[in-house]
Amino acid sequence: MTSPFDPPAVTWSRVSPRLVTARLVPAAITLGIPVLVGVALAFAASPWFWILAGIPAAIFALVAFVVPRQVRAIGYAERDDDLLIRKGLMFRSLTVVPYGRMQYVDVEAGPLDRKLGLAKVQLHTASVGTDAQIPGLPPDEAARLRDRLASRGEARLAGL
Template sequence: MSAQDSSLTSPFDPAEVVWQPVSPRLVTVRLIPLAIVLGVPLVAGAVAAVLSGIAGLWVVPAVFLLLGVWAAVLVPRQVHAIGYAERDDDLLIRRGVAFRNLVVVPYGRMQFVDVHAGPLDRWAGVAAVQLHTASAASDAAIPGLPPAEAARLRDRLAARGEARLAGL
């Protein structure tokens, strides 16, 4: 393998894996709470700066505005980096832009599969699939799936888990 070929492979991108993306509606689900959290102090800081007449107070809303712009750029990249792939013996879940993460969950290790959606998720038409294993440190969740895909994945993973567990 040449040096150029080895630079194309990564521990986060196994060979011959077709990644399934999550719904782009997850961007909206993640940006709305951020807009609320950043918008309240932005407005409060702007009101305080206007009412007090102190020019230095404009730093407060400017900071929250910059944080909002940064989030508006970062969140879509984070959502685009989330993906999952079903293989014969395990499920791969990847996420992260700066700090990448790849979780490999063997089907035989799954104890149960959970699907959940909060009010904002339901409004946007997305759900999350959570995989529970014997490991307390396991962080195997796939957010931002359309509800039909979440239900399909839940049933498929549960069936594969039972089949692998029965083979032990």
């Protein structure tokens, strides 16, 4: 039996494993500050502050366990008439974006993404609810995908 998240005869492309680092760095900064404050207060004031340090440390351990698996679950596939994007482990999703519905395609990269050599392709469609994104692509692949999707979208739109 085939899964609705694995259409037959589809070859999935994966995002860069550097996306794991791009997602863990902000989490480490956000959760690291309460850990450091808790450790400092535990040494200076009371051992009860180890709880303040332990809770965000446990949350980061969970995030560090889940994020690599989430990144491995992200994939995209170009077909003749549409683009497929899948993601998620527990809550899986498969987004099908017909080329004729694409209005424009953006490539974005924040400072951390640029440092890690990553970019995100953002697809904007005629329907607000079907906008899709593919994070964690190398910049050259993101540019290639942007150009290819834009040209396919124009060709399909011109045929209407």
